[in-house]
Amino acid sequence: MFVQNISVGAKLRKSDPVRRFCQPNWFIGVSKAYQFATSMIRISLSICFLLLIGLRSYAQSSNGEAEIPKKQYHTQRILQEPPVLDGKLDDPAWEQVEWGDGFIQRSPVDKGKATQNTAFKILYDDKNLYIAYRCYDSSPDSIVKRMSRRDGFEGDWVEINIDSYRDLRTAFSFTATVAGVKGDEFISNNGNNWDTNWNPIWFLKTRVDALGWVAEVRIPFSQIRFSDEKEQVWGIQFTRRDFRQESRSVWQYIPNQAPYWVSGFGELHGLKDIKPQRLVELQPYVSGQLETFPKILGNPFFEKGNAQRASAGIDGKIGVTNDLVLDFTINPDFGQVEADPSQVRLDGFEIFFQERRPFFIENNNLFNYQVTNAQTGNFNSDNLFYSRRIGGPPSSNPRLRGGEYGDVPQNTTILGAAKFSGKTQKGLAIGILESLTQQEYAQIEGLDGKRKETVEPLTNYFVGRVTQDFDGGNTVVGGILTSTQRRLNGTGLADMLNQQALTGGADVLHKWDNQNWEVGGRVVLSQVAGTKSSIYRTQTNFVHSFLRPGVDHLGVDTSATSLTGHGGSMHVAKYGGKWRFQTGLTWRSPKLELNDVGFMQNTDMVSHFFWGGLNIQQPFSVFRNARWNYNQTLGWDFGGNALNRNVSTNVHGMFKNFWSAGGGVFKELLDISTRALFGGPALRRPIGTGFFTYINSDRRKAVNVNLNVNYYNSQRNFVKSRGYSLSVNFQPTNAINFSLSPSFNRFAREYQHITTFQTDQGGTYIGGAIDQKTYSLTARANINITPNLTIQYYGQPFITQGIYSDFKIITNPLAFYEDRHELLGDRLIYAPESSSFLLDENRDGSIDCASCHFRKPDFNFIQFRSNLVLRWEYIPGSEFYLVWTQANTQFGDPETAFLPSFRQYLVGEQGRNIFLLKWTYRFLR
Secondary structure, three states, rough: OOOOOOOOOOOOOOOOHHHHHHHHHHHHOOHHHHHHHHHHHHHHHHHHHHHHHHHHHHHHHOOOOOOOOOOOEEEEEEEOOOOOOOOOOOOOHHHHHHEOOOOEEEOOOOOOEEOOEEEEEEEEOEEEEEEEEEEEEHHHOOOOOOOOOOOOOOEEEEEEEEEOOOOOEEEEEEEEOOOOOEEEEEEEEHOOOOOOOOOOOOOOEEEOOOEEEEEEEEEEEHHHOOOOOOEEEEEEEEEEEEEEOOOOEEEOOOOOOOOHHHHHHHEEEEEEOOEEEEEEEEEEEEEEEEEOOOOOOOOOOOOOOOOEEEEEEEEEEEOOOOEEEEEEOOOOOOOOOOOOOOEEEEOOOOOOOOOOHHHHHHHHHHHOOEEEOOOOOOOOEEEOOOOHHOOOOOOOOOOOOOOOEEOOOOOOOOOEEEEEEEEEEOOOEEEEEEEEEEOHHHHHHHHHHHEEEEEEEEEEEEEEEEEEEEEOOEEEEEEEEEEEEOOOOOOOOOOOOOEEEEEEEEEEEEOOOOOOEEEEEEEEEEEEEEHHHHHHHHHHOOOOOOOOOOOOOOOOOOOOEEEEEEEEEEEEEEEEEEEOEEEEEEEEEOOOOOOOOOEEEOEEEEEEEEEEEEOOOOOOOOOOEEEEEEEEEEEOOOOEEEEEEEEEEEEEEEEOOEEEEEEEEEEEEEEEEEEOOOOOOOOOOEEEEEEEEEEEEEOOOOOEEEEEEEEEEEEHHHHEEEEEEEEEEEEEEOOEEEEEEEEEEEEEEEEEEEEEEOOOOOOEEEEEEEEEEEEEEEEEEEEEEOEEEEOOOOOOOEEEEEEEEEEEEEEOOOHHHHHEEEHHHEEEEEEOOOEEEEOOOOOOOOOOOOOEEEEEEEEEEEEEEEEEEEEEEEEEEEEEEEEEEEEEEOOOOOOOOOHHHHHHHOOOOOOOOEEEEEEOEEEEE
């Protein structure tokens, strides 16, 4: 009930004026989905090929921007004792090299004078790179020394980005804050992706003095990748943040409006006779866990009210070559990972959760393969690899007999996983991920004894990704292959799950005119195989809905044991300069299936998207910066039927007092959903207008506030939505911060689908008006005792209540709104003993069919989740965790108000508590 979904689609009559207005000429006469999709792929690939040929010539003849001279810094090998990291810079070794300086402001004033001067020195020996920073400050007593966990990037900081590959696309970033907190990121896609989950071992010491502040850094060569050439040139960039002025200054000037980053770096010279260090890291762990939960008398799995578990495992990194690294994990433990936020959907679509597990997050950018990468639209979540599939909840629930109790694992156990990734000096990037999850059983006990039932089969997941750079990264071609293999024999799940799922993709991206312009495209293919029953389930599930009536380009093949589909996208864009745009086309064929190891919400769709905007980064009038955007999308199904048209515009700006504000308006021009009736015919939904606005106060202050408001109203008020959220952040000291974020949303729709009755006349679609209210409060606290010893708290009470009324039956789904349905009125009979409604279409006192009844759909879903984590990095890379996780979920009386619901169903109720101790030790060679 609480994980449902919404979609788009409809079969329109040829006489429908909306169809004539929305449908382009090249759609007319197209009725076969396969023919249409095949033609579209040929056209897309042909256009991309021709553009790549033509634009290469254009790039060579285009004047573009004047080339910016590359700065150089010359380092030396240490001739004596290496410097001691104490923040004093008095070691004789530092006298070997000169200071590098000449930083230029990049933000807010592009190419302006730096608000504070910065200088650096670089040395090296056989094993390490050493960096000294002198961060001058005109008011040393006012330096902001905010503390945070690793990668917090709070307060004043300085960082170095190192393109040791010298591929002009990837780099390693090391950030030092004045408070001594380390930040590290792996930069890819020429600065368009910064992965904060890369956590190398390196060393830092900072100190504030009369001139400002100083930082000394030692980076082991084993933590970065480079060639074995005798003399090397690396790309380097330095960035300084002046927190009080909220400015950024850089050593190598790169225009603020430039669409590139790594390819604009300056150069580090003088590196001679350094040898790549073979990386070997092992990190074993041991953990102990105590879980408590409410006792349930008579249930053998909950009678004790507690359970204990101890486990051990190991993570590791091995440098197979200097360029390629093998990451592996055996029996990983993710007990310290923060809980997912509470969410509820009534529209049928699957909820997307962000990955939070360290093993899968690091280098995830290499495996990320979106079918569409558009600046607008709601189709960007579709991806060939969704790591949350690995180790997720079991696919099945046990079939319990009378008097039986079951204990089902909450997640599938990951037996082991390995990643092989890296990039060669010739620009070839490789990523391979392999994972094995164990067969999971539900333990069942009853009067007839004990038994077990398989709820998840032994499964192997594979993802392989390659890309190749050409012309200094201006052209990139790539491909991906994923595989899911399940061992289903003897599990009883062969008719439910597909035995095999394969997906593949090919992509190309070309940039020119100093990377201001780009054109790209990608095509994906999928094939799933299994029994006739499993493939039938795939064809008729919510995502595909092949049984939708009134659609002549779809059809279920009951004899099929496999399903093959395709999708893709193409786009042209300009990302450099003040004026920017992107436009393109994306599609998903009806038979495309990605959800075995990927994520996909919808099929049978073709969409055109356009985004354009003005981006002003230079201060003007009362603004530090501002931007304006315009968006539009148009959608059809593979039968050529128009489904949706939307336009929107929004503006955003930061003022010179460091406050920011923005807002936008969007307008629906057409909305026909192929999923709103959950397998039924396409439904015309009312179009409407909405807006949002926000205002944020100066985040540098000890107290700052963010306020957001959104509003939506459809024609004749058939759909109404209101949302309000507030975030208050409090920083009483540099080491402590708190935040409270309450929110309230109210959603009302005159038709929300409830159920479908199958009768001799076909489907009868029952729905009702819904009034849904959702309240949540997210609380966070961070106490930073030292940069390596922190306490973090996250908690969220969440309540959503829905009341249904005015039950109705859909009679003409494509008619305009008041003509789509009939109120059921006294044709529904309420049976209080079963809390159900019975359908009496003839008003003769008896229900029309055995299945013509549904439970009262009102709901009151209440949940509280929290994490309290003490983390101590007692030596670099080795950690100790103490964790308390709490979860409590209840279903209450929908008529009970918010505060009484919370007090009645959560306060005082014993939820599920997990107490965890975890110790890791990182061996580094």
